[in-house]
Each structure stands twice: as C-alpha cells, then as structure tokens.
Amino acid sequence: MDKNLSNRTETVEPQAASAGVTLDGRYLPPPSDGDGKLWIRTSTLIHADPLELYERWRNLESAPLWQEQIEQVTVTGDKTSHWVMRSGDKSIEWDSEILADEPGRRIAWRSLGGDSANAGEVIFERSPGNRATMVTVLQEFRMGKLTSAWETIVGRNPKQAVIENLRHFKALAETGEIPRVEGQPHGPRGTIAEAKKSLYGEKVPTPRGEDRKAS
C-alpha cells in the first residue's frame, strides 16, 4: 500500500507509519507503545470536503488557530517548517519536514531535530456511503525529553493533545469557531480550583479559532 512509508529510502528516525485503519478488508489496530515510542491514532467525522480539509491542515502557518499552545509556525522551505510551542515563559522548538503530500488525501511529516521528536500522518477520506469526510491522525512521539517537556508546558498528555487538536480542527471546519468557556464570569473559586482546572483540561488555553488580527 502506498500509504506505508517504510519503503522510502530516506528513512531517518522517527518515521511515520500509515494512519490507515483497514488493510485488505481487515481492521488494522493502532500501533502499540514500546521501544521508546508513544503512538496515538484518532479519527473524527467532519462535514466538509476532503480537499478543503486538506488545505486547512496544509496551511501550516495557520496551525496556531487550532493547535493547542502552538505559538508560531514559520514555513522555511518547500517542505520544511519551524514550530514554536509556548506556555508562559517556557517554550520548545523544532523543525518539521513533510514526507508525503497528496492534496485531498493525506499529509505525512516528521520532526528534524530540536526539542521534539515526533512524526505523524493525517488521512482525509470520504466515509462509507459518502456521508462526510473521515479524518484520521496517527502520531508518534519519542519518549524522554519530548514527552516530559511537552507535558510540563502543555498541561496535557501528548496523546490527549492530539485528540483535542483534531477536535478543535473539526469544530473550526464545521462551525467557524472552537467552543470555549475561558473568560466567562464565575463566583469565588474554592481553594483547590486550580488543581481541578487541570483535571478538567481547562488549564490549556483554547486555541483562538479565527484570525482576530484581521478583524
């Protein structure tokens, strides 16, 4: 299957595997964690055209609109980009390279050094019965410095962050905004409110969802 990248000659660790969920009519379970790698595969159904979704994802510099705590993405070449993730005064940075780029179908990438060792693939495909577009993300993290750095600054398990980012991506594509409660009024909070906030995932700022500088 051409979705499998393992036959590429330019293999450098880490390396993306296929995000596909079936092979020859059989369900394909997600890869298991091990050998210093964490895997997360997650899917969502989005009522939008695959090409439109591909373009939204492929517009890397707009990633901060829907990816949690990504402060800036700078495109540095035809297939390369520089990523900055920040929380308060802490930040991590890495370079990323696109390995596969098929408009309306899929994008695969991997990091090229820096503070994060990750690789991933996103697939856009019409759902059975052509109801909507199924978007599947497979992401791999190298454990160690990345995971700890990520969790420290993000306040979210990196696997959950992938799930939340896909959720934000879907909300933005379907509704033009990402649901949020930050900034709404409330009465006096209790003493353990901060600890609870992180339990609810409310410590992570909701990505802004639209470019307000423009308006």
Added chain:
Amino acid sequence: MKALCWMGSGKVEVHNVNDPSILNPHDAIIRITRTAICGSDLHLYDGFIPTMEEGDILGHEFMGIVEDVGPEVKNLQRGDRVVVPFTIACGNCEFCRKKVWSACDNTNPNAHIMEAAYGYSGSGLFGYSHMMGGYAGGQAQYVRVPFANIGPLKIENDLPDEKVLFLSDIFPTGYMAAENAQIKENDIVAVWGCGPVGQFTIASAFMFGAARVIAIDRFPERLALARSLGAITVDYSAEDVSVLTALKDLTGGIGPDSCIDAVGLEAHSTELQGIYDKVKTALMMETDRPIVLRQAIQAVRKGGTVSIPGVYGGLLDKVPFGAAFGKGITMKMGQTNMHSYMKPLLRRIEQGEIDPSSIISHRITLEQAPEMYKVWRDKEQNVTKIVIDPWAA
C-alpha cells in the same frame, strides 16, 4: 451583575460577578428577564453530578432580551426577545444534521471528560457542571449564549414571559418524553413524577392521543395539578397502594402501553428497595437510585415502551433487564433535542392549546433563590415551579 453560584453541596449563594462578554463569533449576550429553577438543578444542589466547582453559575431555563451579538450572528439583533434552549448545538455536525441536537459534537469544550465516562460526549449545557462544558448558567442578570445563530427562539408575540419561558427546557422535555413513549391513539400511559416535566408529559401524552394517563406521585398539590390536566392519579405513598397493582387495575390487567419515568436518579420509595438504594449510593456502590425505572420496566405491557426523560448519571443496580427482554419492550431516553420542538410548541402556546404558566407556584427575586432551593428540594410550601426575576429587588 448578580448571579446565583453553586458553592458546594447544599449551598448556593448570590454573588456579584463580572458581566459576560462575547468570546466567540457566534455568541450573543442576553439580558435575562425571567429564569427558573429546574428539578434537575436539585441533582447539582444535592451533589449528585460530578465536576461542579465552587463559583459555577447555575441555571439552564431562561429567556430575555438580546443585548449584544458577535460578528457572525445574523439572525438576531439587540432588542430581540428570545427563549434560549438549555442544550447548546452547532447546527452543522453529523448529529445536528440528524436533528439529534443534544448530541452535538462541537459545543462541549470539555468533551474529553464525558468521553471517558460515556464513550462519547453530548452537547454542552448551560450551568450544568464542567463535564457538560462548564458554561455559566442563566440564574443571573446576563448570560453569554454560544451558537446564538442556532439556538435562541425569537418571541414575536406579546405573550408574557411566564407563558413562553418553559420552552427553554421543561415543555419540550415533557413533549419529547411523550413522543419517545411512542403513544398511539387511545393508548394508556403511566407517568411517574408529577413535577414540572411530569405535568408537561401528561399534557403532551393527551396531545399524542392517549385515552388515559395515569400519574404517580406523593405530593397532593402535584397530584391535583395532574388531575386538572385530566390524569387519573395514584398516590404511591398511601398505605395500601401498590403501584404495580394499581397499574394493572387501571389497564384491565395488561399494563400501560407506555411507561414514562419523569423522576430519574434521585427517586424516592416507601418500599424496602428505597432503603437498599440509599445505602448503596451512600457507600458509593451505585451512583443512582433507579427505583422508578425498575417499576416502569416491571409495569409496562408486553411489547410496550419505556420512555425516560428523568436524568440518570452513572451506574445503576438491579435493573430488571430480564423483564425488559422477556416482554420485548422498547426503551427511549436522553437529553431533549430542544431545537426540534421549540417552534412547534410555541405555536401550540400561541394557539391557546396550553398555558405553561399554570404550573408556577412561586415568583421570587434572585436574593430569595438560595432559600427557595431548599424549599424546592424539600417540597415545602406546596411548591410546583419557581420563577426568578433577576432584576427584582
């Protein structure tokens, strides 16, 4: 503004808090003219719903005047009078398109909590815990309404607030309960719980063509309201009354075609099983007290339908699933798909088919709300429904 805040189990207080502001392009800010206390607010008050935090603003039944709208809200403008549904829906996801609005994919910022507990998350709700989105509620002077392009129903008649306020939750909830009960012309329907949702369920069951509605409760004022709607009432707390026997007696021995549980997880019982559930929930061995649900499954006729508008939250013990299977029954339930019902039910109110304000027993100020929560929970002062004017002194 002034707002009623949840401050712990059994504790609600009025606090001065910041006014809400537009946070997203489809938001609106509503100046609340009337808001109500719901039976389901008692599940929060009693600490049955996890992920409530001190300072959370309560309230999911409210209406008012549009004060401000976000840049993408084209259907409303400042000054419009609206009733707001308690479930928040985006209008464009798979579930909104299927009109299962309460299952909306895109309105719960904390969906991951519900996913962990339920497999998938439902829509966000106003003032109903962080797992349901953490949205500030409407027992306040102002509220922020997300996805105001989809939810709020414009009221363009001169009917008083009290007649249309209950389109925000309990009238549609009672109506969907009757619809879920799959009532056919001349059916016999039993309704457990004659609180506000129960009353609207009874009225709606007749709208669907029920020939007889049997209403079960223990509070005389509620049973009287039910009789005023045409129901036959059964006081389950009376010494020689067995609900199951009563329902056989009132259906020629075959059982009701539809049984509707308008009570939910905090059911009360005079029987031994009531004590059993109290002990088990106290010991955290079950989360809900499914006394009514057990009875409804037991009582319904062969091939009948059990409809559940009453709220359940967690794990239930000793639910007679064998009886459900053995009789081949259908069960339908869930949060109300508000957005499908508000307009048609407004029409019924406008045409004078029903006057929802007839269930109101208490009209209060926001300052009175904390003591009235207690009255509401303890069912004192013949309370049937409490409406708050958040601007009254």
